[in-house]
Amino acid sequence: MTVKKIAVLTSGGDSQGMNAAVRAVVRSGLFHGLEVFAVQRGYAGLINDDIRPMDLRSVGDIIQRGGTILQTARCKEFMTPEGQQIAADNLRKRGIDGLVVIGGDGSYQGANKLNKLGIKTMGLPGTIDNDIPFTDFTIGFDTAVSIVVDAINKLRDTMSSHERSSIVEVMGRHCGEIALYAGLASGAETILVPEVPFDLTEVSQRMVDNFNLGKRHSIILVAEGVCKGEDIATEITKNTGIEPRVTVLGHIQRGGTPTHNDRILASSLGDFAVRKLIEGESGKGCGIIKGELVLTDIDKVVNTKRGFNMELYELAKRLSQ
Numbered sequence: 001m002t003v004k005k006i007a008v009l010t011s012g013g014d015s016q017g018m019n020a021a022v023r024a025v026v027r028s029g030l031f032h033g034l035e036v037f038a039v040q041r042g043y044a045g046l047i048n049d050d051i052r053p054m055d056l057r058s059v060g061d062i063i064q065r066g067g068t069i070l071q072t073a074r075c076k077e078f079m080t081p082e083g084q085q086i087a088a089d090n091l092r093k094r095g096i097d098g099l100v101v102i103g104g105d106g107s108y109q110g111a112n113k114l115n116k117l118g119i120k121t122m123g124l125p126g127t128i129d130n131d132i133p134f135t136d137f138t139i140g141f142d143t144a145v146s147i148v149v150d151a152i153n154k155l156r157d158t159m160s161s162h163e164r165s166s167i168v169e170v171m172g173r174h175c176g177e178i179a180l181y182a183g184l185a186s187g188a189e190t191i192l193v194p195e196v197p198f199d200l201t202e203v204s205q206r207m208v209d210n211f212n213l214g215k216r217h218s219i220i221l222v223a224e225g226v227c228k229g230e231d232i233a234t235e236i237t238k239n240t241g242i243e244p245r246v247t248v249l250g251h252i253q254r255g256g257t258p259t260h261n262d263r264i265l266a267s268s269l270g271d272f273a274v275r276k277l278i279e280g281e282s283g284k285g286c287g288i289i290k291g292e293l294v295l296t297d298i299d300k301v302v303n304t305k306r307g308f309n310m311e312l313y314e315l316a317k318r319l320s321q
């Protein structure tokens with residue numbers, strides 16, 4: 001049986017493009033004759049029954065906005081079977097039989113639980129971390145990388161004027177994708193990610209060699225999942241006497257207007273999720289692989305670790321000599 005009433009929520013860390021995805025789900029659902037509801041504050045809103053009907057105008061003027069108009073939450077209560085049951089019951093009592101969850105790997109775990117409780121659930125990859133498998137990119141990643149690259153451009157100006165080295169700590173909870181892409185795009189000499197072991201003595205020596213080779217500055221990009229940028233700086237100073245300046249970009253990476261890539265990805269995936277729900281699919285994660293929209297069992301998505309692109313990593317290393 002196909003769905004008649006669906007809901008959409010955003011969960012976990014917000015990401016640029018979540019609004020574009022909400023807009024796509026609402027407008028595509030209405031276009032196909034469904035009733036569409038929005039849940040405020042992710043899974044917390046499901047438990048608190050904070051659910052409202054949406055119309056075409058409720059998602060006007062949001063495609064260009066960062067953050068999420070539906071707000072988001074990290075909800076402990078939803079981690080319990082009792083919380084999940086309340087959430088499913090609140091949807092059911094309104095006759096809502098389909099749910100689109102826009103969030104990261106944690107939110108996918110929650111979507112999987114709701115699917116097992118009989119709610120037809122679709123996951124949309126919304127996180128800056130790009131840590132979800134079975135999609136080349138997550139919504140927000142492109143914008144976050146652009147922000148990091150822009151910041152490094154600025155740092156280069158001052159660092160090269162002083163012939164200094166810079167350590168930039170970027171987000172990525174257990175995942176080095178932001179560091180990898182931003183590092184390659186900004187010409188960082190060293191990229192430190194949780195997926196690849198490294199030796200700080202070698203990293204320190206590389207910095208010294210770079211200056212001896214005539215470089216006027218040196219950039220180390222470290223994913224927060226490795227350690228704090230300050231810890232790397234302390235170690236480098238101990239090894240070499242060089243005093244790198246540390247910049248922690250923090251939540252700046254999660255704000256601002258989404259790039260056109262993120263808006264297009266969000267629009268395509270939001271519409272895809274709705275069409276697949278109508279076709280009777282459920283318990284799937286939506287993704288894009290080599291330009292093609294794909295569905296993968298959400299059970300498989302949450303039980304698979306995303307692979308790391310060693311080719312790009314090696315390329316960044318070769319080109320930053």
Ligand SMILES: Nc1ncnc2c1ncn2[C@@H]1O[C@H](COP(=O)(O)OP(=O)(O)O)[C@@H](O)[C@H]1O
Pocket residue numbers: 011012013043073074075076078079080103104105106107108109110111113126127
């Ligand atoms: N194993 C799980 N079972 C049920 N719900 C979960 C699980 N893991 C996470 N969630 C829910 O998803 C929310 C968002 O997850 P989180 O990891 O914080 O962000 P993200 O989805 O961006 O990775 C959590 O606060 C929790 O409510």
Ligand SMILES: O=P(O)(O)OC[C@H]1O[C@](O)(COP(=O)(O)O)[C@@H](O)[C@@H]1O
Pocket residue numbers: 012013014103104105106126127128129171172173224254
């Ligand atoms: O916003 P918070 O709660 O400080 O969380 C920070 C975390 O959220 C992220 O920005 C996004 O991660 P999630 O998608 O898992 O929420 C991580 O890169 C970062 O570690």
Ligand SMILES: [Mg+2]
Pocket residue numbers: 012104105106127129131173
């Ligand atoms: Mg996550």
